[in-house]
Amino acid sequence: xxxxxxxxxxxxxxxxxxxxxxxxxxxxxxxxxxxxxxxxxxxxxxxxxxxxxxxxxxxxxxxxxxxxxxxxxxxxxxxxxxxxxxxxxxxxxxxxxxxxxxxxxxxxxxxxxxxxxxxxxxxxxxxxxxxxxxxxxxxxxxxxxxxxxxxxxxxxxxxxxxxxxxxxxxxxxxxx
Numbered sequence: 001x002x003x004x005x006x007x008x009x010x011x012x013x014x015x016x017x018x019x020x021x022x023x024x025x026x027x028x029x030x031x032x033x034x035x036x037x038x039x040x041x042x043x044x045x046x047x048x049x050x051x052x053x054x055x056x057x058x059x060x061x062x063x064x065x066x067x068x069x070x071x072x073x074x075x076x077x078x079x080x081x082x083x084x085x086x087x088x089x090x091x092x093x094x095x096x097x098x099x100x101x102x103x104x105x106x107x108x109x110x111x112x113x114x115x116x117x118x119x120x121x122x123x124x125x126x127x128x129x130x131x132x133x134x135x136x137x138x139x140x141x142x143x144x145x146x147x148x149x150x151x152x153x154x155x156x157x158x159x160x161x162x163x164x165x166x167x168x169x170x171x172x173x174x175x176x
């Protein structure tokens with residue numbers, strides 16, 4: 001397996017496109033993480049099935065968020081995307097999130113070529129309020145059985161807010 005941080009660029013985030021690598025497919029309750037030091041995926045833990053991921057979960061190469069990990073993505077797609085698949089994705093927004101007191105942003109993206117939707121998803125508003133409620137509910141409670149109250153969704157931002165976080169995360173990666 002290739003080291004995604006060496007073989008993939010971040011993408012053209014100024015124009016709203018990033019490369020993202022899927023760690024956890026939608027519907028999975030396996031907490032799979034990219035191990036930067038070993039350049040491979042590892043199973044961190046098995047979550048209770050009731051906390052299966054409601055959306056594909058990944059990361060943007062050559063970024064570091066404030067928590068010390070690559071910047072996370074929530075990849076909205078009608079189908080689960082397997083672990084290790086990378087795709088070009090359109091930035092549509094951001095979920096501002098805190099985990100254990102640390103900022104842990106989630107950039108919301110969709111595939112750049114989604115013929116199933118006719119490329120009709122361009123903002124968080126296109127997903128609807130109910131989608132944001134479901135994602136908020138998941139991320140607010142997915143650690144409740146082990147560490148209750150340690151995660152907080154702080155709100156949502158548009159694509160421009162997401163691009164600013166991507167830029168900060170690239171800068172943090174380059175200065176390490």
